[in-house]
Amino acid sequence: MSDYDLTLRIAKHLDRHMIFPLLEFLSSxxxxxxxxxxxxxxxxxxxxxxxxxxxxxxxxxxHGKDVPENLIEKRRSIVNELVELRDLVSPFxxxxxxxxxxxxxxxxxxxxxxxxxxxxxxxxxxxxxTIPILYRFAKFxxxxxxxxxxxxxxxxxxxxxxxxxxxxxxxxxGKLASDILNQNWEQSAIDLAQLREWIDKNEKESNAxxxxxxxxxxxxxxxxxxxxxxxGREQLIDLFFTHGESYLNVVQTTCPHILRYIxxxxxxxxxxxxIMKDLVKIIQQESYNYRDPITELVECLYVNxxxxxxxxxLGKCDQVLANDFFLAGxxxxxxxxxxxxxxxxxxxxxxxxxxxxxxxxxxxTNEEAEKWIVDLIRNAxxxxxxxxxxxxxxxxAQAISPYQQIIEKTKNLTxxxxxxxxxxxxxxxxxxxxxxxxxxTSITE
Numbered sequence: 001m002s003d004y005d006l007t008l009r010i011a012k013h014l015d016r017h018m019i020f021p022l023l024e025f026l027s028s029x030x031x032x033x034x035x036x037x038x039x040x041x042x043x044x045x046x047x048x049x050x051x052x053x054x055x056x057x058x059x060x061x062x063h064g065k066d067v068p069e070n071l072i073e074k075r076r077s078i079v080n081e082l083v084e085l086r087d088l089v090s091p092f093x094x095x096x097x098x099x100x101x102x103x104x105x106x107x108x109x110x111x112x113x114x115x116x117x118x119x120x121x122x123x124x125x126x127x128x129x130t131i132p133i134l135y136r137f138a139k140f141x142x143x144x145x146x147x148x149x150x151x152x153x154x155x156x157x158x159x160x161x162x163x164x165x166x167x168x169x170x171x172x173x174g175k176l177a178s179d180i181l182n183q184n185w186e187q188s189a190i191d192l193a194q195l196r197e198w199i200d201k202n203e204k205e206s207n208a209x210x211x212x213x214x215x216x217x218x219x220x221x222x223x224x225x226x227x228x229x230x231x232g233r234e235q236l237i238d239l240f241f242t243h244g245e246s247y248l249n250v251v252q253t254t255c256p257h258i259l260r261y262i263x264x265x266x267x268x269x270x271x272x273x274x275i276m277k278d279l280v281k282i283i284q285q286e287s288y289n290y291r292d293p294i295t296e297l298v299e300c301l302y303v304n305x306x307x308x309x310x311x312x313x314l315g316k317c318d319q320v321l322a323n324d325f326f327l328a329g330x331x332x333x334x335x336x337x338x339x340x341x342x343x344x345x346x347x348x349x350x351x352x353x354x355x356x357x358x359x360x361x362x363x364x365t366n367e368e369a370e371k372w373i374v375d376l377i378r379n380a381x382x383x384x385x386x387x388x389x390x391x392x393x394x395x396x397a398q399a400i401s402p403y404q405q406i407i408e409k410t411k412n413l414t415x416x417x418x419x420x421x422x423x424x425x426x427x428x429x430x431x432x433x434x435x436x437x438x439x440x441t442s443i444t445e
Contacts, residue, residue, distance in 0.1 A: 002031050004292050004320045009257050013220035015177050016044045017142070025325040035061065049143040051075040082144065085137045089153075092130045095122055096156055111160055118160075131160050135167050142174060151178035151187075172198055176221060185229040192218070192225050196239075200246075215250045219258055226265065227326040233265040241275045248282065256290035259283060261326060263294050267337050268330050276302070293317045297338060301345055307361045310342045314363050339364075340376070355391045 007026060011019045020041065027037045038061045045054035051074055055067050095101055095118065104117055118127040138153040154175045161168065176191040199214050206214075222239070226232035240248050240262055251258045259282065266279050280302045283295050293316035300309035314335065321331045339362045346353065346361060359369035373386060373393055385394050 005031060005323065006257050006260065007325070009255070010220055010223070013217055013255070015173075015221075016047060017145070017147075017181060018177060018221065018224070019044060021181075022325050025328075029323050031323055048145070049078045049140065050145045051078060053145070078144070082140065085133065085140055088133050089130060089137045092125045092127065092134070093153070093156065095125060105159065111162055115160055127160070131157065134160075135171070138174065139170075142178060147178040147181040151175060151182060151184070154178065169198075173217075173221075180221065180224045183228070185225060185232075188225045189229050189232070189235065192222050192235075212250060212254065215247055216254050219247060219250060219255065223261060223326050226261070227329070233269040236262065236265045237269055237275055241278060252282070252286060256286045257292075259286060259290055260292055260294050260324075263298055264321075264327055264330065264334060267294075267298075267341065268333050293320050301342055305345070305349070307342065307346060311361055311363050314338060314342075339372070343376075352392050352394050355386075355393060358393065 005026075007022050011022065023037055023041050023044075026032055027034060038057060042054060042057045042061060045051075045057055048054075051071055055071055055075075058065075058067055058071070096105070100121070101114075101117070104114060115127060118125070134153060134157050138150050138157060141153065142150040154171050158168070158171050158175070165171075172191070172195045176188060176195055179188040179191055196218060199211065199218060203211050219239075222236070226236040229235070240251070251262070263279065263283065266275055276298075280298060283298055284303060287295070287299065293313045297310060297313040297317055300306040300313055317338065318331070318335065321327045321334055327334065342362060343358065346358075355366055355370050355373070358364075358373065359366045362369060362372075364372065370386070377386070386392070387394060
């Protein structure tokens, strides 16, 4: 199933530390040759400070060979630098455990007030000289693989510097990566939201290409959060269908493979019905650029109404899900909801169906299909009756309420109004800039 593996495409937009979980997953699934995976892992480890892991990987890859001298020397150098940096910043970091500082942090998050307090009461710790070293120490710890300590140091650094600090962008990305690799999903979701807000806020100051690249990174890094946080699927849907078209444009421009995860989230999520029409349009538009069994399943179901195709795609999706790092944990949920989708669509076309036909279309046995339909009826998810003698399922009327029709027609008005408002603001500022330039030119003349 390496044909549908997206690891290489996704890895291009990740920090190298975030690639290690993907390689571990590939190794467990035996999709690629084990030596190839280990060789890739070793190449990545050699670019970090995680020398002990690199040595273990080297020994496993090259049985019986001595560890290269450069790795031993590199380890010695890293330990010395780590001790040096730790000695410089540890006394300053310990200040955050003092009662007066802790109380100040609880009541006030203004960096200027906190910094003045440290200067006035703890000048011997040289806060102005130590803060830049704090950033270096956090980066060094991250390269060593100590993600928990990195997150706490970056949090302290962020409190002590202004919002326009030269390293603020790196700090936000580093904090997100650290919390993801530490599997702190609640904090990762907060970091992700803060980073998205920062990117959107600085959109006008940054050039278009830089903003596009940052949003592309955000989408890929966010996959860890979206498929591990309890509300992650809903957050993914919100990113693309509630917060304007900016991120959808990124997907269509630079990373159409993300459609797999948007589609999977839409099928898994309880809010799927509200966005499925828009998603189908995007999948159709990008079908020339990217296709896989998950997106083709939606096309078969909502565009072609090809239920034999749906059955075929369900079988392929089964393998794709099992071999996808982000989707493997949602295998059963996806298959169950995809079957329900197929069944609901089939029901809109037919009023009476044999259980045998349903079983064939959903790739189930007759007994499994009948039990599945009974459970749907019992849980009030299906208005239907089963005729056991004839082996038929008879469906009730499925009229769409006027309220639902109104919601469907007006749901995108806010998003469109915001997009128009932003466009008008940009044009007004552009006109003002031209006007100011003309005034300046006339004064100069």
